[in-house]
Amino acid sequence: MNKNKEFNEYRSRMNQRLLDSENKIIKRIFNLDTNAFLDGALNSNTKELIGLTTSLVLKCDDCVAYHLGKCYELHFSTEEILEALSVATLVGGTIVIPHLRKAIEYWDELNSDV
Amino acid sequence: MNKNKEFNEYRSRMNQRLLDSENKIIKRIFNLDTNAFLDGALNSNTKELIGLTTSLVLKCDDCVAYHLGKCYELHFSTEEILEALSVATLVGGTIVIPHLRKAIEYWDELNSDV
Amino acid sequence: MNKNKEFNEYRSRMNQRLLDSENKIIKRIFNLDTNAFLDGALNSNTKELIGLTTSLVLKCDDCVAYHLGKCYELHFSTEEILEALSVATLVGGTIVIPHLRKAIEYWDELNSDV
Amino acid sequence: MNKNKEFNEYRSRMNQRLLDSENKIIKRIFNLDTNAFLDGALNSNTKELIGLTTSLVLKCDDCVAYHLGKCYELHFSTEEILEALSVATLVGGTIVIPHLRKAIEYWDELNSDV
Amino acid sequence: MNKNKEFNEYRSRMNQRLLDSENKIIKRIFNLDTNAFLDGALNSNTKELIGLTTSLVLKCDDCVAYHLGKCYELHFSTEEILEALSVATLVGGTIVIPHLRKAIEYWDELNSDV
Amino acid sequence: MNKNKEFNEYRSRMNQRLLDSENKIIKRIFNLDTNAFLDGALNSNTKELIGLTTSLVLKCDDCVAYHLGKCYELHFSTEEILEALSVATLVGGTIVIPHLRKAIEYWDELNSDV
Numbered sequence: 302m303n304k305n306k307e308f309n310e311y312r313s314r315m316n317q318r319l320l321d322s323e324n325k326i327i328k329r330i331f332n333l334d335t336n337a338f339l340d341g342a343l344n345s346n347t348k349e350l351i352g353l354t355t356s357l358v359l360k361c362d363d364c365v366a367y368h369l370g371k372c373y374e375l376h377f378s379t380e381e382i383l384e385a386l387s388v389a390t391l392v393g394g395t396i397v398i399p400h401l402r403k404a405i406e407y408w409d410e411l412n413s414d415v
Numbered sequence: 416m417n418k419n420k421e422f423n424e425y426r427s428r429m430n431q432r433l434l435d436s437e438n439k440i441i442k443r444i445f446n447l448d449t450n451a452f453l454d455g456a457l458n459s460n461t462k463e464l465i466g467l468t469t470s471l472v473l474k475c476d477d478c479v480a481y482h483l484g485k486c487y488e489l490h491f492s493t494e495e496i497l498e499a500l501s502v503a504t505l506v507g508g509t510i511v512i513p514h515l516r517k518a519i520e521y522w523d524e525l526n527s528d529v
Numbered sequence: 530m531n532k533n534k535e536f537n538e539y540r541s542r543m544n545q546r547l548l549d550s551e552n553k554i555i556k557r558i559f560n561l562d563t564n565a566f567l568d569g570a571l572n573s574n575t576k577e578l579i580g581l582t583t584s585l586v587l588k589c590d591d592c593v594a595y596h597l598g599k600c601y602e603l604h605f606s607t608e609e610i611l612e613a614l615s616v617a618t619l620v621g622g623t624i625v626i627p628h629l630r631k632a633i634e635y636w637d638e639l640n641s642d643v
Numbered sequence: 644m645n646k647n648k649e650f651n652e653y654r655s656r657m658n659q660r661l662l663d664s665e666n667k668i669i670k671r672i673f674n675l676d677t678n679a680f681l682d683g684a685l686n687s688n689t690k691e692l693i694g695l696t697t698s699l700v701l702k703c704d705d706c707v708a709y710h711l712g713k714c715y716e717l718h719f720s721t722e723e724i725l726e727a728l729s730v731a732t733l734v735g736g737t738i739v740i741p742h743l744r745k746a747i748e749y750w751d752e753l754n755s756d757v
Numbered sequence: 758m759n760k761n762k763e764f765n766e767y768r769s770r771m772n773q774r775l776l777d778s779e780n781k782i783i784k785r786i787f788n789l790d791t792n793a794f795l796d797g798a799l800n801s802n803t804k805e806l807i808g809l810t811t812s813l814v815l816k817c818d819d820c821v822a823y824h825l826g827k828c829y830e831l832h833f834s835t836e837e838i839l840e841a842l843s844v845a846t847l848v849g850g851t852i853v854i855p856h857l858r859k860a861i862e863y864w865d866e867l868n869s870d871v
Numbered sequence: 872m873n874k875n876k877e878f879n880e881y882r883s884r885m886n887q888r889l890l891d892s893e894n895k896i897i898k899r900i901f902n903l904d905t906n907a908f909l910d911g912a913l914n915s916n917t918k919e920l921i922g923l924t925t926s927l928v929l930k931c932d933d934c935v936a937y938h939l940g941k942c943y944e945l946h947f948s949t950e951e952i953l954e955a956l957s958v959a960t961l962v963g964g965t966i967v968i969p970h971l972r973k974a975i976e977y978w979d980e981l982n983s984d985v
């Protein structure tokens with residue numbers, strides 16, 4: 302099982318564990334998280350870039366991986382992804398670079414899956 | 416002098432002070448900051464939204480104000496701005512709300528200037 | 530008008546502005562924020578201390594002020610508040626101290642209002 | 644050796660390495676860290692929840708694991724732990740969710756040890 | 758009263774308020790904070806630069822002001838201060854720039870006092 | 872292959888991947904990152920300590936490892952490194968301790984390589 306499949310499997314399993322707990326706050330945050338990225342005044346493409354870059358500056362590798370997966374489904378080019386990530390790196394500083402390395406590694410793996 | 420004029424005046428004056436210092440790192444960061452938001456693989460509209468939302472989750476009021484000014488020049492609607500800010504608030508948590516209040520106050524002031 | 534009245538007035542006015550915008554994500558985050566601090570498996574006293582201390586380590590003065598207001602209504606003693614704030618300062622480091630100073634100033638003002 | 648035993652063993656070994664170094668600041672921070680969570684104006688149960696939730700919003704998996712271990716010894720219920728974690732997730736945003744997943748996984752493992 | 762005198766007066770008064778509270782954790786953190794910056798394996802000059810730059814990347818204006826005051830007493834040149842601040846800005850990203858503006862403004866005021 | 876060799880190999884390979892992408896912002900940030908730590912108004916020794924401690928308070932293990940490698944080449948003593956790390960831990964709080972444990976583990980490994 303490759304890295305992104307493994308990540309998605311773990312993510313799904315633990316999300317289900319959390320949803321099964323019947324904690325209402327968690328349920329509603331998860332529900333809100335799904336709705337927030339749907340087309341609205343801004344389209345979902347733009348919103349995914351917002352999700353991706355805010356995740357990067359907050360140095361959340363798993364969130365970056367999740368949004369990269371979504372961006373892949375939305376057919377972003379590598380140039381577009383790198384440009385979004387580069388702006389976020391400038392905003393967040395060189396401290397972001399280790400997360401940038403993981404991001405591009407994950408992106409390349411998504412694109413090499415056949 | 417209203418709030419956004421005052422902010423811009425202070426910002427310009429202190430940026431000039433920093434650039435006059437001949438510190439090369441600062442000069443180059445400032446220069447990079449200008450270039451990063453120009454049209455490229457992503458257009459400048461998308462990049463300003465990235466600048467705006469990464470600034471919000473990092474709770475930088477002055478950076479938010481700067482990017483709101485740019486977004487205003489690019490003719491974003493209030494609905495679009497609110498949607499971008501709302502996604503960032505979800506990502507960054509309720510801790511972002513005080514900065515969201517300042518952001519919408521600043522945006523409304525920009526839009527009420529004639 | 531004293532400092533905490535001024536803060537509450539601004540907070541209420543801008544929250545109303547945001548709610549009037551009809552942005553659904555913001556509406557739902559605000560609603561969730563109210564519900565999350567009600568009695569549940571943990572009582573609201575404990576939850577307010579969690580709200581207070583997480584706000585302090587995230588260096589959000591306005592959030593700290595809001596939760597201090599709630600803690601005041603719940604009749605916490607100054608010793609209890611200081612102990613909660615001191616644990617958060619240890620967790621968050623000396624960088625938290627400026628926010629600790631503002632917190633105790635706000636708390637003292639709440640307690641001196643007759 | 645399961646995950647939490649491995650974590651505790653590494654933690655103890657490296658803490659000893661740091662204490663053996665005779666660096667006074669580190670020694671005193673460690674000592675303070677022990678004392679801060681003892682019963683005082685607030686009881687140690689409440690303080691552990693503060694330690695847990697401030698650690699979660701600051702996205703420190705190891706700190707969360709440490710406080711979950713303490714909470715387990717203090718016989719908190721899963722409902723109480725989830726409620727504390729859910730409030731912290733709301734405060735800290737969806738960026739906290741990956742750490743929430745690890746937290747509940749660690750908690751479940753603590754509870755499945757016989 | 759100029760800005761840095763006002764800041765120092767407020768800082769001293771509120772620190773005293775906190776110390777008078779007899780909260781032991783706070784007392785010990787304050788005591789540790791004083792001791793940590795004394796000459797040791799590293800001299801106090803180097804430690805003040807560490808205090809200054811860690812404060813800047815953590816975006817704590819008051820902490821930056823405090824350490825700038827100490828650096829002023831230690832006769833650092835403006836070139837040295839700017840270089841330390843520029844490295845920290847690169848590490849922490851453009852989000853740090855608003856705090857860099859306040860830092861240089863405060864430093865210039867310290868140097869213009871006769 | 873030991874831990875620090877593995878880290879350096881991964882770091883070099885992914886940095887090369889990023890530089891090969893021809894994204895100008897990333898290229899220039901990387902270039903700036905190299906130049907910022909050269910001797911200037913402050914010597915490179917002092918700058919590496921700034922890089923190390925700002926990385927620690929921002930909880931970036933990989934950045935800490937990178938700067939520890941540089942500090943090792945510059946012949947810092949373990950006492951000096953521990954003192955720098957201890958000041959940063961005080962500034963950043965107990966939340967930094969897990970990263971302090973990894974830092975000293977990495978430093979010890981650097982020093983045990985023959």
